[in-house]
Amino acid sequence: MAHIFKFLILLLLFSCSANEKVITITQEDDKNIFKKGIQLIEEKKFKESIDQFIKINDEFPYSKYSSQAQIYNAYLNFELNKPDKTILLLTDYMSMNPNGIFTEYAEYLIAMCYYIKVSDPSRDSKFTKIAIEKFKKIIKSNPDSKYAKDAKFKLEYLNNYLARKEFEVGMYYLKNNAPSPAINRFxxxxxxxxxxxxxxxxxxxxxEAFEMLKLEDKSDQTYLILKYNFPKSKWTKEITSRKKIIIEEPGYLKNIMNKMISIF
Structure with missing residues (x-):
């Protein structure tokens, strides 16, 4: 068997005759592939850039550029409006690098993926709640980070978004002469x-809903709460121009504020 093995080696060595050209295959190194990926980003060739970063992780899984390549891959998928793919890539990254230097950014980008889903009316509102949870986690983990600062703005928008959705349902009931379910939504x-x-x-x-139900005590209380908290609001002025409520006792407003829970 040893002779057969030696013969095979000799056969392979001499199969390339002096007259034949020897083809040399040069493999790109991880650094050059990474640089090429960055260059393609600058040229706005995102799909081609993704191919380079995938190549790094396929051919050089233990490269020092591997983690960065994963993050760039996820980011580019986000830019290409592929939030589900982005979430999958970032989840894989965090499972392998729970304390990695890009983990905080990965969590932020996942939150942003759910955030952009909110604007799609065909999607379930559960994505809004998930985005809120993700942004709250970012703020809690590192309240002074640049990601936390942006997360606070996003939370404000999402809260307004959910509030408006509930409000619109209430308005639907109110416009259809159903004040009781409208009050529940409000x-x-x-x-x-x-x-x-x-x-x-x-x-x-x-x-207005309490007025429709002829519950004047409730409508008066609601007006006073509105006036106390938003004295310059156009909605306060609208009611004030239509109706004058006389407060008979100095402590009346305080008592009304204490009864807020009974109204809402």
């Missing part, structure tokens, strides 16, 4: 989305 807005920009109008519409 109550959710006030209870769950305090600080939302829709709160003044929600209180105004709740006032």
């Amino acid at each position: 109550s959710i807005v006030i209870r769950d989305y305090q600080g939302s920009s829709i709160i003044p109008q929600t209180l105004y519409r709740m006032y």
Whole structure:
């Protein structure tokens, strides 16, 4: 067997005769592939760039550029409006690098993937709630980071988004002469989305709903809460121009504020 093996080696060596050209295959190194991927990003050739970063992870899985290539791959998929693919890539990255230097960015980009899903009306509102949870986690983990700062702005938008959705359902009931279910929806807005920009109008519409039910005590209380919290709001002025409520006792408003829970 040893002789057969030696013969095979000699055969392979002499198969390339002096008259034949020897083809030399030069393999690109990881650094050059990475640089090429970056160059393609600058040229806005995202799909071609992704191919380079995939090549790094396929051919050089232990390269020092491997983690960066994974992150760039995910980022480029995000830029190509592929949030589901981006989430999958980043989840894989974090499972292999739970304490990696890009983990914080990966968590932020995952949150952004759910955030961009919110604008698609065909998607379930569960994505909005997931995005909120992700942004809250970022803020809690590192409140002073640049990602946390942006997460706060995104949270404000998402809270306003959810509040408005509840408000619109309430308005649907109100316009269809169903004040009781309208009040229930408006109550959710006030209870769950305090600080939302829709709160003044929600209180105004709740006032209207109580008026429709001829519950003057409730409508008066709602008006006073609106006036106390948003004295310069156009919704406050709208009611004030239509109706003058006389407060008989100095402590009346305080008592009304204490009864907020009974209304909402």
